[in-house]
Amino acid sequence: MALEKITEVTGRGVSVNGDDIDTDRIIPARFMKCVTFDGLGEYVFHDVRRNEDGTDRTHPLNEARFAGASLLISGNNFGCGSSREHAPQAIYRAGFRAVIAEGFAEIFFGNSIQLGMPCVTAEGKDLDVLRAVVNAEPEVLITIDVVKKEIRFRDRRIPCEIREGARNALLNGKWDPLQDLLSHAEEVEAVAANLPYMAGR
Amino acid sequence: MGKSLFEKVWDAHAVCELPNGQTQLLIGTHLIHEVTSPQAFGMLAEKGIPVRHPERTFATVDHIVPTNEMQEPYSDPLAQAMIEELRRNCDEHGIRFFDTTTGMQGIVHIVGPEQGITQPGTTIACGDSHTSTHGAFGAIAFGIGTSQVRDVLATQTMALNKLKVRRINVDGQLSPGVYAKDVILHIIRTLGVNGGTGFAYEYGGEVFDSFSMEERMTVCNMSIEGGARAGYVNPDETTFAYLKDRPYAPKGRDWEAAVARWRSFASDADCLYDDVVTIRAEEIAPTVTWGINPGQGVFIDQTIPRVEDGKTVSERAGIDEALQHMQFEGGEPIRGTRINVAFLGSCTNGRLSDLKEVATYLKGRTVHPKVQAICVPGSQAVARIAEELGLDTVFREAGFEWRGAGCSMCLAMNPDKLVGDQICASSSNRNFKGRQGSVTGRTLLMSPLMVAAAAVTGEVSDAREVFGILEPAGV
Numbered sequence: 001m002a003l004e005k006i007t008e009v010t011g012r013g014v015s016v017n018g019d020d021i022d023t024d025r026i027i028p029a030r031f032m033k034c035v036t037f038d039g040l041g042e043y044v045f046h047d048v049r050r051n052e053d054g055t056d057r058t059h060p061l062n063e064a065r066f067a068g069a070s071l072l073i074s075g076n077n078f079g080c081g082s083s084r085e086h087a088p089q090a091i092y093r094a095g096f097r098a099v100i101a102e103g104f105a106e107i108f109f110g111n112s113i114q115l116g117m118p119c120v121t122a123e124g125k126d127l128d129v130l131r132a133v134v135n136a137e138p139e140v141l142i143t144i145d146v147v148k149k150e151i152r153f154r155d156r157r158i159p160c161e162i163r164e165g166a167r168n169a170l171l172n173g174k175w176d177p178l179q180d181l182l183s184h185a186e187e188v189e190a191v192a193a194n195l196p197y198m199a200g201r
Numbered sequence: 202m203g204k205s206l207f208e209k210v211w212d213a214h215a216v217c218e219l220p221n222g223q224t225q226l227l228i229g230t231h232l233i234h235e236v237t238s239p240q241a242f243g244m245l246a247e248k249g250i251p252v253r254h255p256e257r258t259f260a261t262v263d264h265i266v267p268t269n270e271m272q273e274p275y276s277d278p279l280a281q282a283m284i285e286e287l288r289r290n291c292d293e294h295g296i297r298f299f300d301t302t303t304g305m306q307g308i309v310h311i312v313g314p315e316q317g318i319t320q321p322g323t324t325i326a327c328g329d330s331h332t333s334t335h336g337a338f339g340a341i342a343f344g345i346g347t348s349q350v351r352d353v354l355a356t357q358t359m360a361l362n363k364l365k366v367r368r369i370n371v372d373g374q375l376s377p378g379v380y381a382k383d384v385i386l387h388i389i390r391t392l393g394v395n396g397g398t399g400f401a402y403e404y405g406g407e408v409f410d411s412f413s414m415e416e417r418m419t420v421c422n423m424s425i426e427g428g429a430r431a432g433y434v435n436p437d438e439t440t441f442a443y444l445k446d447r448p449y450a451p452k453g454r455d456w457e458a459a460v461a462r463w464r465s466f467a468s469d470a471d472c473l474y475d476d477v478v479t480i481r482a483e484e485i486a487p488t489v490t491w492g493i494n495p496g497q498g499v500f501i502d503q504t505i506p507r508v509e510d511g512k513t514v515s516e517r518a519g520i521d522e523a524l525q526h527m528q529f530e531g532g533e534p535i536r537g538t539r540i541n542v543a544f545l546g547s548c549t550n551g552r553l554s555d556l557k558e559v560a561t562y563l564k565g566r567t568v569h570p571k572v573q574a575i576c577v578p579g580s581q582a583v584a585r586i587a588e589e590l591g592l593d594t595v596f597r598e599a600g601f602e603w604r605g606a607g608c609s610m611c612l613a614m615n616p617d618k619l620v621g622d623q624i625c626a627s628s629s630n631r632n633f634k635g636r637q638g639s640v641t642g643r644t645l646l647m648s649p650l651m652v653a654a655a656a657v658t659g660e661v662s663d664a665r666e667v668f669g670i671l672e673p674a675g676v
Binding site: 020036080081083110166168178181188198 | 217219220221236237240243250254256280320328346347351357360394395428451458494515518613631633634635
């Protein structure tokens with residue numbers, strides 16, 4: 001089955017501020033005691049959103065005015081730490097369809113693209129403008145244009161970047177590579193035949 | 202022009218370029234565990250795809266296993282369900298599983314090397330970011346997400362972008378009481394927690410030449426904490442000596458051929474790196490983290506930074522957030538910080554040499570009455586050898602709890618957790634907020650011997666003073 005070609009994502013935004021937001025923050029390890037990803041969305045950013053007695057803490061994701069936001073905005077090195085796909089899965093399952101940040105950790109970025117969730121970077125000063133608009137007018141629609149590499153909101157446009165391979169994968173509906181990988185079985189075995197350790201030698 | 206080990210291994214495993222511009226890379230060795238594999242097996246079952254090379258896939262259980270409760274069913278039904286799911290998946294697909302009853306179970310990054318599965322010139326993937334550990338052998342080892350675990354199970358390959366290579370030389374000689382853990386904490390502090398994004402780190406220089414395999418593993422393990430998805434050391438005689446006669450190492454005539462092949466993967470002297478960084482070993486002192494990421498560290502005789510010490514707005518915000526979580530005052534010395542828990546273990550520092558080094562100095566000393574100290578061997582094999590050597594007795598007599606093998610309090614997916622805002626002196630790899638199982642818990646990363654020193658004195662201390670480790674004469 002062909003995958004969707006992801007050329008742009010439009011939605012309302014919410015900003016979770018800070019640099020180096022790690023995957024333990026996004027989904028604490030205790031919620032990984034599961035054998036499926038179902039239901040992870042409920043626990044996204046759990047420990048900064050809830051008190052230990054289960055009541056809400058002050059957090060943008062708890063604010064009614066940001067309910068239904070589908071674009072997550074954050075700082076540099078977003079998603080650092082563990083390789084747990086539970087992190088982008090939790091974000092995706094909480095309703096987000098793209099992340100805009102100043103920078104991404106490598107593994108998080110790859111995991112997100114493979115889910116068809118674009119991760120684009122923008123300059124800090126541009127992100128400050130975007131955050132200010134989102135915080136003042138949460139209903140504003142934001143468009144991430146993967147083709148033109150720009151983010152549009154109101155009458156503004158700010159440039160954004162995404163690694164070319166990932167961009168192509170999104171634009172061509174190739175973000176989940178499994179079918180392509182499966183189609184080269186013979187070539188794979190030819191490479192394996194030159195590697196003695198594959199045969200335990 | 203010569204090639205780096207990274208390029209040689211990459212070229213030997215590249216299958217083709219994919220339509221999206223990524224490389225399809227053969228993954229020779231796939232390691233799996235209970236947390237990140239079940240969904241991958243589920244995706245395969247959904248699509249009716251078999252495991253392509255079950256004989257190149259190896260499983261262990263580590264994250265969720267209790268370390269003080271060996272009998273199943275475990276008191277945590279979720280943990281029990283996860284181990285059973287892994288058992289079922291391994292049975293169904295014919296995958297070798299180092300189960301708890303085999304005597305070979307342990308943390309995946311400790312089991313691979315000790316079984317001789319981790320070899321030079323190979324590609325390794327595992328659904329765990331600390332897979333970079335295996336780079337200590339001159340392998341290119343990637344931490345991957347669950348969809349990629351699915352890809353590797355289904356095709357023995359995955360789609361990747363080629364990394365750049367940064368050579369990190371550590372020249373000179375480490376002072377006594379300064380360990381591999383201090384080296385990597387110093388590298389991360391120097392280059393930043395995202396300094397390695399897009400890079401593989403090649404570690405070299407005199408310090409790495411003289412390091413044991415276990416020390417090299419400690420450094421490579423934490424590459425990802427510096428943002429580098431892979432880290433490695435070129436294979437040499439130390440590597441080959443470690444691997445000889447390990448269960449999965451080549452035997453007989455295959456051994457000689459393998460060593461020759463492994464040697465050929467080492468970076469050529471004239472290869473060109475994308476970046477080179479050189480650090481003097483003498484500048485490195487025992488290092489302790491004071492904040493909420495592994496780059497927020499200071500030497501034992503330094504003070505905790507003040508907010509105004511941050512060079513950028515973002516750095517100042519980071520210091521502020523860290524000080525608030527840690528309940529520390531900027532400008533205070535790190536030394537003397539009271540601790541509640543001492544954790545010795547993890548894929549960073551849960552190996553035999555770590556336990557041996559600590560036991561050497563711990564003998565005859567006693568854990569501070571207000572400290573709970575636990576020692577968690579990284580694998581059943583580590584535990585067994587340590588017990589044969591009587592190390593467990595040294596730890597027990599000093600007041601440490603001697604536990605079974607697993608990840609334990611490094612990420613607290615088992616019952617070993619901090620309570621409330623306890624402070625833990627920890628030989629593990631991450632000090633993120635909530636990492637050790639309590640939302641308000643606080644983690645101080647340090648070397649195993651520094652953990653022991655904190656355990657004995659009840660506060661962050663200089664292990665060199667506590668255990669009488671002297672500077673060599675003339676320095």
